[in-house]
Amino acid sequence: MDFSSIVNSVASLGVLGFIFGAGLAYASEKFKVEVDPRVELIIEALPGANCGACGYPGCQGFANAVVAGEAPTNGCPVGRAKCADALKAIMAGGEPAAAEPKAEEKPKKPPVKKEAADKKTAEKKPEAKKPEEKKEEVKKTEENKEEVK
Secondary structure, three states, X not given: OOHHHHHHXXXXXXXXHHHHXXXXXXXXXXXOXXXXXXXXXHHHHOOOXXXXXXXXXXXXHHHHHHHHOOOOOOOOOOOHHHHHHHXXXXXXXXXXXXXXXXXXXXXXXXXXXXXXXXXXXXXXXXXXXXXXXXXXXXXXXXXXXXXXX
């Protein structure tokens, strides 16, 4: 194999890569989809549960419907009044107030009552065997070993 054939192959692949990259960059600018900035603000204000309780397929669909005027600003049952107020502020052209935490943020667990914890641990602990019972078990296992031999 000749060294010049390797150089030609690498050079041709480099030129093709540059041409295709430039074509993709042009296409991404040419076919860019404009998004209303209110949609992004509404998505941030929503709880992010993507539950569909509002009747739309997830929070993105609900946000698009609110901006289009097809859904009410209080249509998210998960977000409740706090979320509805934030959506009203966004649609009025202002900044949203602090909304409820996202669904991914897990709330803190409530403290466990000590009595309940003691009952659970008491149920899980096996009863301790008496020393005489342990000696009897050891004798039985030794006898079984002798019988097998």
